[in-house]
Amino acid sequence: MTADSTQSDAIWPEGLGDETERLHDLIDPVRFVLFDFDGPICRLFPGRSAQKVAEDQVRCLAGLGLPGLLSEEERCQVDPYVVLRAVDRRRPRSDLVEELEKRLTQHELTAVVSALPTPHVDPLIRTWTAVGARLAVTTNNSPSAVSRYLASRGLLECFAPHIYGRTQDLRLLKPDPHCLHRALRAMGADPRATLMIGDAPTDFEAARRAGVGFLGYARGAREARLLTAAGVRHVVPSLEPVLKRLRAKGR
Known part of the structure; x- marks a missing residue:
């Protein structure tokens, strides 16, 4: 992607x-x-859809009190896969990574309807x-x-x-x-x-x-x-x- x-x-x-x-x-x-x-x-993820998914991941981390887990550059990412891998590098195989991956999968399943x-x-x-x-x-x-x-x-x-x-x-x-x-x-x-x-x-x-x-x-x-x-x-x-x-x- x-x-x-x-x-x-x-x-x-x-x-x-x-x-x-x-x-x-x-x-x-x-x-x-x-x-x-x-x-x-x-x-x-046509248009800005991928960026919206990345923003959802960043909001999820902020809601968990973990905004500092990402660098400023990573928080501004338009690619949700970059965000997911950044979290995995710092919390490998954690429940947090599992939750973010599940959220990403749900976004992907939802996006199938509008995929071009x-x-x-x-x-x-x-x-x-x-x-x-x-x-x-x-x-x-x-x-x-x-x-x-x-x-x-x-x-x-x-x-x-x-x-x-x-x-x-x-x-x-x-x-x-x-x-x-x-x-x-x-x-x-x-x-x-x-x-x-x-x-x-x-x-x-x-x-x-x-x-x-x-x-x-x-x-x-x-x-x-x-x-x-x-x-x-x-x-x-x-x-x-x-x-x-x-x-x-x-x-």
């Missing part, structure tokens, strides 16, 4: 458009695909499934929220049972490759024939550590710069060229 940004004024890094011409080298050998959820599959599908991803998922690829979700989001969203789009059968999300041990969130390793083991996947699609440097780091290929999806210029700065070689501002390549391969 990455914080929300506006695409209307996006200016892509020089040469980014050339990446779509080389997608066949990345996509054609793939037999297993790991999708991050919030970003590549949908915008779970990522353009072209629904037919991309169905096409990859139709040509015999095996798919999994590897995410820092709650697996129950992922399942609820996919069911609402008629996509759950394309992934189930391979949905690997946040566990109670927050140390295992990406960039730790834990959820990727779970997916690879469960599917009997060869990492060399596996591609992950993610929208954050933490996704890329997890993929690198798991030994799988990586395609960066950058909905806005900020995400594109972060991914390219992290060393991602293939970055696309839309999943449409991926879908086109896949369909061309199937002809």
Whole structure:
């Protein structure tokens, strides 16, 4: 997941458009695909929704008399996952972390109703499934929220049972490759024939550590710069060229 940004004024890094011409080298050998959820599959918290969730977490800490548990920068965060991990670093495996994680899960489940599908991803998922690829979700989001969203789009059968999300041990969130390793083991996947699609440097780091290929999806210029700065070689501002390549391969 990455914080929300506006695409209307996006200016892509020089040469980014050339990446779509080389997608066949990345996509054609793939037999297993790991999708991050919030970003590549949908915008779970569109607009300022993610910031409101982060603010709720900060208010929760203040109500418990623990506002000093966060730095000033962390209290101003727009990303609720950053807040959750900051608390976990200082109170690992505590009842406080458990409570914040439960509140975040509830926010995610509620957000499913208003989540915005990522353009072209629904037919991309169905096409990859139709040509015999095996798919999994590897995410820092709650697996129950992922399942609820996919069911609402008629996509759950394309992934189930391979949905690997946040566990109670927050140390295992990406960039730790834990959820990727779970997916690879469960599917009997060869990492060399596996591609992950993610929208954050933490996704890329997890993929690198798991030994799988990586395609960066950058909905806005900020995400594109972060991914390219992290060393991602293939970055696309839309999943449409991926879908086109896949369909061309199937002809």
